[in-house]
Amino acid sequence: MSQRHRFWQFVALGVDPYITEYVFETNESLAKIRGKYAYLKNGEESQDRYSVAGRILGIRKHGKIAFMILDDGTAQIQLVFRHDIVGEKLWKIVDILNVGDIVGVVGRPMKTLRGELSILVENFKVLAITWRDYPEKWHGLADAEKRYRLRYLDMMLNKKIRDAIVAMYRIEKSFRDFLDSKGFIEIHTPKLQPVYGGALARPFITRMYALNRDVYLSIAPETYLKRSVVANFFKVYEIAVCFRNEDIDAQHYPEFIQIEIYQAFTDWNGMMKLVEDMVSYAVKAVYGDYKIEVEKNNEKVILNFAPPWRRIPLEEAIEIFGDVKIKGRSYEEILKIAKELDIKVDDPRKGKLLEKIFEKVAQQKIQQPTFITLFPRDVSPLARPSRENPEYAERFEIYIGGLEVGNGYSELNNPIVQFHFFSKEEELRIKSREKFGEVEHHPMDKDYVRALEYGMPPTAGVGIGIYRLVMMLHGLDSIKDVIPYTIVEQDEFKTIAEQHSDILDYYISKLKLE
């Protein structure tokens, strides 16, 4: 308040950042201009004239010439403002522009004497201004709390984050293109459900006033997509938000996006092929090659997505990668191995033990895209038992870069056995409650069983975690880095209107507000 805000300087120069300009027509993106005029020689000016708009992210002033970095969301380019070209009146505005202001400019591509492709500005308009100072140009926005609190700045200024967000869109689009070409359709399943299911997780509970009852936020689209298969939509998928009321860490966040795919008349083998074809298609479409270099903990790893991917049964993976003999062992022996590995046993199922042992000794070592197959039946209540050994399910998980990114199986389409498995899950919950506390289990879903009773063809399905896939592909070590907006507690601060009552009064009177 002590010194007059620069806003008043703009107003004095006839520029009101919210009243003067409502539109600015652009006719080219900076990315295109960069490509098209790369040929210019140092000092050369093109006679072509373009209209571009974006945010100023850097300013270097040199008396009667000024260089600014303009970012239009597709690329950045240097703007050259010359006093002799824009004239005295516009120069006064050039003089008060700050990093963060938004301008539309008309000018000609040129290359400076030092070889920097630029736009020589002939005319420009101020389209909006920033009221807050931007982060320092060298370190940028680095404080973790501020990055998540002011995520728009993080996404605007941190290239790694921005690239991951764009790549995520392109990967999802590639998945849709691929599935569309195979005749799949996307079906949106309910996020508010009377019974949660399709995964083992604690749900969010919320109130639906229309029916005067509590409902669950979807933990997975699975049971509804399979109802869709019953509905003769034999090739369906959904890129779905899933909500799981569990803790946050580097690989987990309570709301996340999965693509789930179901295809009738095939089994887990057909689904593994579909997955490796689809993911490799997307990787090539987005990054230009099946092989991509990923940086992990300052180490570079080349990941090769070219199909086919390796398929290794779970117990074999434990033996190969973890060097732990596990095949043919009894429940007691496996329990002992788990304890020796310092694994806390809080779930009585043998399958859980094997999963934990795998995660502890083998998972980190699996870098190249790999299907780990043949999971124990007892942790897979919606999967079809193996045709060779019903102790196992025809279930696979996808591991890339040491991260679990997906899970799929031959779907259980037998309503009698499905009912039995659900009943066993209930029993497990009740039985293990005294001994281990609440164990994650799949609740009885009779309505879903009834759908199966109308007849579901042999079907295979898969779920792939989009955030995990993207964080792995971009070498980011926190899932929160690829989630556009994560939750943060509200903090206290003053808005500009609260800090500058004179400016508030100006707009109230100018716009005839009360």
Added chain:
RNA sequence: GGGCCCGUAGCUCAGCUAGGUAGAGCGGCGGGCUUUUAACCCGUAGGUCCCGGGUUCAAAUCCCGGCGGGCCCGCCA
């Protein structure tokens, strides 16, 4: 649920171990500069040291409690 770490100017950070006048760079503002690339040079303003309590002659610094954020373990993808 358990453990560890962090919070100082708009931003990035130093100062804290061992209590003694709150600092730097960038950014802002003013001045100079017509080809810079973290431009440069001169000047200048800017702080509830997260909040509350305690110890002390004296607290950014030590202690306790809280709030906010991060990481790890357990659980979930």
